[in-house]
Structures are given as structure tokens and as C-alpha cells.
Amino acid sequence: MNIAVIGTGYVGLVVGACFAETGNHVTCVDKDQAKVAMLKRGRIPIYEPGLEELVRRNRSLGRLGFTTSLAPAVRAAEIVFIAVGTPTGEDGSADLQHVLAAARDIARAMNGYKVVVDKSTVPVGTSELVRAEIAKIAKHPFSVVSNPEFLKQGAAVDDFLKPDRVVIGTDDEKAARFMTELYRPFTRTGAPIMVMDTASAELCKYAANAMLATRISFMNEIANVCELFGADVDKVRQAVASDRRIGPAFLFPGIGYGGSCFPKDVKAIIKFAADKKYDFRILQAVEDVNEAQKSRLLSRLDKHFGKSLKGKTIAVWGLAFKPRTDDMREAPAVNVIRGLLARGAKVRAYDPEAHAVARGLFGTRVHYAKDAYAAVKDADALLILTEWNEFREPDFQKIKRLLKAPVIFDGRNLYAPAQIRSLGFTYSSIGRP
Numbered sequence: 001m002n003i004a005v006i007g008t009g010y011v012g013l014v015v016g017a018c019f020a021e022t023g024n025h026v027t028c029v030d031k032d033q034a035k036v037a038m039l040k041r042g043r044i045p046i047y048e049p050g051l052e053e054l055v056r057r058n059r060s061l062g063r064l065g066f067t068t069s070l071a072p073a074v075r076a077a078e079i080v081f082i083a084v085g086t087p088t089g090e091d092g093s094a095d096l097q098h099v100l101a102a103a104r105d106i107a108r109a110m111n112g113y114k115v116v117v118d119k120s121t122v123p124v125g126t127s128e129l130v131r132a133e134i135a136k137i138a139k140h141p142f143s144v145v146s147n148p149e150f151l152k153q154g155a156a157v158d159d160f161l162k163p164d165r166v167v168i169g170t171d172d173e174k175a176a177r178f179m180t181e182l183y184r185p186f187t188r189t190g191a192p193i194m195v196m197d198t199a200s201a202e203l204c205k206y207a208a209n210a211m212l213a214t215r216i217s218f219m220n221e222i223a224n225v226c227e228l229f230g231a232d233v234d235k236v237r238q239a240v241a242s243d244r245r246i247g248p249a250f251l252f253p254g255i256g257y258g259g260s261c262f263p264k265d266v267k268a269i270i271k272f273a274a275d276k277k278y279d280f281r282i283l284q285a286v287e288d289v290n291e292a293q294k295s296r297l298l299s300r301l302d303k304h305f306g307k308s309l310k311g312k313t314i315a316v317w318g319l320a321f322k323p324r325t326d327d328m329r330e331a332p333a334v335n336v337i338r339g340l341l342a343r344g345a346k347v348r349a350y351d352p353e354a355h356a357v358a359r360g361l362f363g364t365r366v367h368y369a370k371d372a373y374a375a376v377k378d379a380d381a382l383l384i385l386t387e388w389n390e391f392r393e394p395d396f397q398k399i400k401r402l403l404k405a406p407v408i409f410d411g412r413n414l415y416a417p418a419q420i421r422s423l424g425f426t427y428s429s430i431g432r433p
């Protein structure tokens with residue numbers, strides 16, 4: 001099939017490359033000229049494992065192209081995906097301006113029947129808005145489909161190629177057939193393609209993210225209670241996770257969830273429920289717990305160093321909101337670093353992939369170290385904020401030699417407390433004695 005993908009970000013680029021991989025002809029469109037120019041030079045603007053190779057292969061086979069010109073891409077396509085951002089608006093709702101702008105641009109470019117697919121995460125009712133927006137302009141028939149995306153950054157290519165399920169929201173049989181055909185290669189291992197009404201499809205994505213965020217906030221509260229009673233959250237977590245009704249995923253306590261999805265999607269669901277006079281109390285608590293959790297390490301630092309951090313140097317390992325991505329949108333590290341700088345501390349940071357993004361946020365106010373050990377040199381304490389694999393088994397003797405004082409605040413529970421204390425470290429983690 002001929003496909004156009006509008007928006008070439010973390011989702012659009014993966015979606016485009018993966019559809020090209022199964023033999024479709026895909027044009028990825030973005031209004032960001034620098035991004036498109038970079039992709040045309042064969043460079044990938046984001047870090048996502050496996051993506052570069054996939055893009056390179058499909059470009060060289062002539063199945064994947066990039067452009068800033070939306071109209072020719074839409075004219076050449078039977079299916080047009082909208083994969084633009086839906087950031088949090090001022091009132092907490094999902095801001096639909098990019099989705100609706102893309103819908104209008106698509107409508108103006110149409111030269112025949114098109115299936116317009118909403119891939120962005122959008123509140124219930126958006127496909128109706130998209131349909132109305134296109135109908136005002138279009139002179140050709142079209143169908144609107146809601147097709148929420150469940151991939152996770154850090155494993156996006158794998159998730160897209162081997163989805164747990166594909167959700168297709170439409171009441172239009174022809175569009176459902178197109179979509180089912182398009183996704184068939186990805187579901188050969190038996191993953192279901194679920195065709196449903198658009199409202200249910202739109203809500204699926206929010207419900208899934210809200211559930212995952214709830215598990216994290218719940219476990220963070222269990223960790224906080226563990227600290228009050230001297231219990232060990234690792235043991236509690238393992239016992240809870242081994243219950244088949246519960247399972248192990250998303251039960252790791254830490255310094256809160258971040259990223260471009262959980263925070264904004266939790267806010268959006270609270271808002272669109274409130275618009276219908278429904279008070280989504282659980283999710284309000286999930287959000288409040290998450291906000292409080294993000295400053296937990298800062299309170300510990302305050303306690304450890306007494307009144308002021310002025311003149312102290314703090315090493316930070318991990319900036320991205322999670323491992324295997326360079327994305328720092330809503331990353332807990334952003335709050336922590338802001339807090340450190342506000343307290344007068346100097347920050348020496350290291351992240352395997354996120355330095356360029358961090359420079360955009362903090363400029364020269366943070367020192368970016370060339371590796372993990374360079375970050376700890378002459379620091380008064382080490383903070384661990386992202387659980388990259390390379391932080392899991394470091395040379396502790398070397399860290400001890402390099403640090404001014406052997407103090408570690410671990411926001412991701414990477415090390416065994418007894419072992420690390422036996423090496424002479426003062427060690428503080430989340431929910432463990």
C-alpha cells in the first residue's frame with residue numbers, strides 16, 4: 001500500500017519505518033525542516049534501538065522517504081496516518097491543535113478516497129472532530145479510523161513489529177478491511193486485531209497508560225510505607241508480583257514516572273472525565289503521588305547535607321526518563337536537577353544518550369561528563385536517576401576513590417544495600433532499609 005505518515009517523531013518514524021519494512025511505500029512528513037533534512041542525509045534525530053538500521057534499509061530499497069511537503073505525500077497515499085504530538089494544554093486537556101491542523105492539510109490535499117488514521121493519543125470524540133474538520137474542506141470521500149499506538153520508547157521497533165494487540169476503531173467496513181490487511185504481517189503470531197467503535201478505541205490507550213501509571217504510583221506508596229516500618233520493598237514486590245493475577249511488570253518503585261505519555265495521558269483522562277462531570281479520583285491520586293515521589297531524593301539530600309547544598313558538587317547518573325531512549329520529556333531528572341541548581345549545587349551529569357537533549361534544557365548550567373566515572377570525580381555524592389544497564393555493575397572501588405565522600409542516593413534501586421554498605425558507602429535507596 002501507499003502510506004503517508006504526518007509527524008515524524010518517536011511514533012511516526014517508527015510506524016513509517018515498520019510499515020515500509022513489510023513492503024509498503026511510505027512517505028514520512030514533518031513540518032520540522034531540520035528533522036527532515038537530517039533524515040534525508042540518512043541520520044536519525046532520536047535514539048531508539050534498531051531504528052537506524054530499519055530506516056537505512058528501507059530508504060535504500062526506495063520504500064521509505066521523507067518530506068516537508070504534505071500535499072504530494074497525501075495525494076500518493078491510500079492511507080494517511082496522523083502521528084503528531086498531543087501535548088498537555090493549559091487546562092490539562094490534550095492539545096489537539098496539531099492533529100486538527102494536520103486534518104485540514106490532509107483535506108486540502110485529497111485527490112480521491114483516503115483512509116485517515118488517528119495514531120496520536122487523543123481524547124474520546126477526537127475522530128469525530130477530525131471527521132468534521134476534513135468534511136468542511138474535502139471534495140472526496142474519506143474514512144476516519146482511530147488506531148492508538150501502544151509501543152514503548154526504548155523497545156519501540158520490537159513492540160510495533162510484534163504488538164500484543166492492534167486496536168482499530170471505526171464503523172466503516174471498507175476502512176476496517178484496509179487496516180486489517182495493513183496490520184496482518186505484524187499479527188501472524190496470533191496477536192489479535194480488535195475492531196471496535198472509535199470511542200472505545202480512543203479510550204483503550206488512555207486506560208492502558210493510566211493502569212500502568214497507577215501500578216507505578218501504587219508501588220511507590222508501598223515503598224514509602226516500607227520505609228516507615230523497616231520493610232524491604234524488593235521482597236514485598238517479588239511476593240506481590242509472583243501472584244499470577246498481578247504479574248511483575250511496572251511494579252518497580254523509584255523516583256516517579258516521566259516521559260511524553262504517562263504524565264500527559266493521566267492529566268488528559270482526568271480532564272475529559274471532568275468535562276463530563278466525572279471526578280476520576282484514583283488518577284488524581286496517581287498524579288499527586290508521582291509529583292511527590294520526584295522530590296524524594298532531594299529531601300534526602302537536604303537531610304544528609306544539612307541546610308544548604310551551596311558549593312556541593314553532585315554527580316548524576318541518568319538523565320533520560322527511562323533507559324534506551326534520549327527523551328527527557330517530563331523526566332524526573334529534570335525536577336531533580338532543577339532542585340539541585342536552585343539549592344546552589346554544581347551538577348556533573350552523565351547519560352549514555354541524552355546529553356544533547358539535556359544541553360537544550362540546562363545549557364552550560366550542568367557539566368556533561370564524558371563517562372560515568374568522570375561524572376563522579378570530586379563529587380560530594382552520586383545520584384542515580386535512570387536505570388541504564390551500564391550503571392548496574394560499576395567498579396565501586398573506583399567510584400569510592402573518585403568521590404569526595406562515598407555517598408550514593410539511588411533512585412532506581414540498582415544495588416544490594418548490604419553489599420554496597422560493606423564496601424564503605426553511605427547508601428540510600430527507595431523503600432529498602
Ligand SMILES: NC(=O)c1ccc[n+]([C@@H]2O[C@H](COP(=O)([O-])OP(=O)(O)OC[C@H]3O[C@@H](n4cnc5c(N)ncnc54)[C@H](O)[C@@H]3O)[C@@H](O)[C@H]2O)c1
Nearest residue numbers: 007008009010011030031032084085086098120121149153
Ligand atoms: N512517544 C511514545 O512513546 C508514544 C507512544 C504511543 C503513542 N504516542 C502518541 O503519539 C503522538 C506522537 O508522539 P511522539 O512522541 O511521536 O511526538 P513527537 O513530538 O516526537 O513527534 C511529533 C512530530 O509531529 C510533527 N508535527 C506536528 N504538527 C505537524 C504538522 N501539522 N505537520 C507535520 N508534522 C507535524 C512535529 O514536528 C514532530 O516531529 C502523541 O499523541 C503521543 O501521545 C507516543
